Amino acid sequence: MSIASDTSHPHTVTLCASPRLAQGIRQWRQAEYQRQGLAQWQSPQVYPLQTWLDQTIEQAILCGQIPCELAPAGVLDNTQEALLWQQAISQSLQRHEAAELFNTSGLASAAMEANRYVIEWNISLDMADTSEETRQFLRWRQQFQQLCKQSGMLESVRYHAWQLEQLAQSTLPLPGHIELAGFDRINPHLQRLLQLLIDRGVQVSHMQPQVETVSTVRMAYSDGLAECRAAVGWAQQQLADNPAARLAIVVPALDTWRATLANLLDDCLHPETLDPAQAELPRCYEFSLGLPLHRWPMVDTALRLLRLVFQPGALAQTELSALLGDIYWSQALQENHLRAQLDAEMRSQLPLSVHGHTFARFVSRKQEAPHAIPCPHLQADVQALFAQAKQAPRKQLPSVWATTFEHCLQATHWPGERSLSSTEFQCSESFSRVLAQLAALDTLLGPIAAMPALQQLTQLCQAQIFQPQTVVQPNIVVMGMLEAAAHPLDGVWVMGMNDHVWPPLSRTNALLPAELQRKAGTPNASSDVQMAFASQIHQRLRRSAKQVVFSYATLEGDRLLRMSPLLNGIEEYPPLPTLHTLAETLAQHSTQDWQWLDDQHAPPVEEGEHVSGGTGLLRAQAICPAWAFYQYRLKARKLEAPKNGLDAMERGDLIHQVLAAFWSQTPAVTWASVSPEDLKTQLEQIASTVMAEFNSAFAQPFSAVFCLLEAERLSKLALTWLWEVERERPQAYTATLIEKEFKLLIEGIQVKLVIDRVDTLDDGRLVVIDYKTGSAPDFKNWASAQITEPQLPIYAAFLLQEADIAAVCFGKVRLTDGGFSGVAAGEDILPGVKAYNAEKNNVFPPEQFPDWPSLLNHWRHTITRTAQSLKTGEAGVVFTSEKDLAYCDVLPLLRLPERQLQFEHLQSGAQACV
DSSP, X not given: OEEESOTTSTTEEEEESSHHHHHHHHHHHHHHHHHTTOSOOOOXXXXXXXXXXXXXXXXXXXXXXSOGGGSOSEEOOHHHHHHHHHHHHHHHHTTSTTGGGSOHHHHHHHHHHHHHHHHHTTOOOOGGGSOHHHHHHHHHHHHHHHHHHHHTEEOHHHHHHHHHHHHHHOOOOOOSEEEXXXXXXXXXXXXXHHHHHHHTTOEEEEOEEEOOOOEEEEEEESSHHHHHHHHHHHHHHHHHHOTTOOEEEEOTTHHHHHHHHHHHHHHHHOGGGGSGGGTTOOOSEEESSOEEGGGSHHHHHHHHHHHHHHOSSOEEHHHHHHHHTOSSSSSHHHHHHHHHHHHHHHHHHSOSEEOHHHHHHHHHHHHHSTTOOOOHHHHHHHHHHHHHHHTSOSEEOHHHHHHHHHHHHHHTTTTOSSOOOHHHHHHHHHHHHHHHHHHTTHHHHOSEEHHHHHXXXXXXXXXXXXXXXXXXXXXXXXXXXXXOOSSOEEEEEEOOOXXXXXXXXXXXXXXXXXXXXHHHTOTTSOHHHHHHHHHHHHHHHHTSEEEEEEEEESEETTEEOOBOGGGTTSEEOOOOOOOOOHHHHHHHSOOSOOOOOOTTBOOOOOTTOOOOOHHHHHHHHHHOHHHHIIIIISOOOOOOOOOSSOOHHHHHHHHHHHHHHHHHHOSSOOGGGOOHXXXXXXXXHHHHHHHHHHHTTOSSOOOHHHHHHHHHHHHHXXXXXXXXXXXXXXXXXXXXEEEEEEEEEETTEEEXXXXXXXXXXXXXXXXXXXXXXXXXXXXXXXXXSSOSSOHHHHIIIIITTTSOEEEEEEEEOOTTTOEEEEEESSSSSSTTOOBTTOTTOOSSOTTTOSSHHHHHHHHHHXXXXXXXXXXXXXXXXXXXXXXXXXXXXXXXXXXXXXXXXXXXXXXXXXXXXX
């Protein structure tokens, strides 16, 4: 297997379409020399095209063939060019009535592409005979060229054109032979260069793999994931047959499937990397295309830290959670569990969006709180970060901002306390180079504020593609469709060959006339151009390896997919078996007997063991015993979702406090002598006081306007409840117990309860009330074998069992349909509450509940039985309705989909037996 090129000739130069391809060809040729037994050899002359052209022109300038005064002052990189285009567009649109609505960044990208097409493809534009979009582009282009002239620099496409002009005029010696590698599309500039070389007597050829293709087949799979598994399984088998095989997996939508392929390749070929200590082990595969620098965790952490201190607006709390869980700053390894506790506290105490200084204050407060979360290193680094940022002037040059950013990151001990791996070290070096690029923007931007500087740094990181350098050539290369292999291959798998993906859809530039683009044949101009381009790549892939496999998917969700037309004429083969993951393989080939564990039973509650949870514990045990075990005995709980404002539970607690304060002030109300105005005034004062006390406990207090609105809501809700519901009660009463806390033992399990209110009627009987502000409370379960709302029955049957109870009910405190809901010993005790033995009350059948004491006995026995089941360790996933689990904090631990699957398997097995 060889490459058709005259590599032995000393004057042969290989020009490549990308730096990575050039590096790969150099490495491959050096490996070939070593295999030939050579002790020394001339270094292969392999360069990226632009690098060779820059070196040639620089040599001509040094030799005096090109006068220095004719050379541009410099070349704009992509970021600098985009900045100048944005400035040109902003200046052109500054008088436009809708100037603020334009996305100058997106327009700059389109203008850069249009400008490149105009120059590279010799498109002639006439201002008088074009659309408004093209006329705008020409105005922007004129302004852009003026800005370039002022700086003395050229954009890359015009600089390339200038280089070609100088090369045509120079007499420098050129290589005798130039070969091209990786150029699937020849644009007019490249064609002109080749013609110049040929006119100067240079032999020009294309680097073509000389591979004897044994087979080219196509295969269909159900979806993209099945394709990925099949491709990785194929690569595994190829390496098993030939450990030295050189393979490639080619993916048109590489960014979409990158993570999936990486996980499958690790799972299949490097299972040892599942151990975090082995995560950086060298792989036998690599991705030929890197990721934008900002997507690497280390750089993402740096940008988050800088946003934390310099962004004037609030940050999403999810961003702060990511920072707390990040290892690339401060003493994360020492304080990781404490930082996780801080994250949990922050979710419940801070709103959805948080200012940086509020976060810093929150961290400091948590060091001194009654239940402190001591993170001294984190606190010191956050304070040092803000102190360092405070020293920076409001505006300064980008180069000074680059230094400021470095000092800020150093204050936080970025990139962390542990030693860096090779990949992390290279990533850190790449970020330093990006900071240097930011410093090079002084002449273009001048003094700017912190956020524009940080935005420029972020854009530079997004534009910088980072790929770690590897020492050993991998066996497998995962690449995109536009990349060429640096050496002949033993096998290639090309996946994703569907007609909506390949050939790619045409896309003309909106700033240029579509007809002119189609006539010139610019990239993406028409379906014919795309088909010709795709066919060129398709033929290259077919010639690149002994074995070539094309695959496509037949489904994407519910959408039917079709094969790419480029696969017509290729023989269809039955699909290869898809890869079995490590877990599947271990499950199928386990040599140990299965061990069956009964998870229906937990360890019983030992004598003296403390199980807390209040009535919520018994409620969970009644609904689903596993819920009670996980949440209350194992102390599992979900992380709170951050929110803006108040949630339903907090709003309910506030109205509880308002009503408690009212009844504490006036336990007995003579409603005939109460005026609504006086009542309204009293409730407004109570609501304001309650809201002020509540607001003082927050790390980021609510605004005064928010508190005022919430106090108005509370007073209005309380007034509606008192005036429309409490005033209508038929019997006089006195509130004797208000928000009273009790502790009692039920079968040795301590239960803590808070009674919202107990009223004493004039005849001495008691009415037990529990406020509800949410959905309609369910009291019908009080007659069932499992009481899922046990709070009120516990009050009545255990705490107040010696008292004469007249009614047990919920108070539905709502604006529209407020009222009482529950059960009473007789009629005319509470409006809307029927007696347990009323004719129309079908909840409590008389044969089961002949009298009021029998109902109380039922509650006592049922709740005792629930407590006994908890004590004996009943912990099965058993429930009546999945709706009852709506508020279960540990729902993922119940594994309901898995249990549903097991149930279906049992059902199918039982039917088969029948």
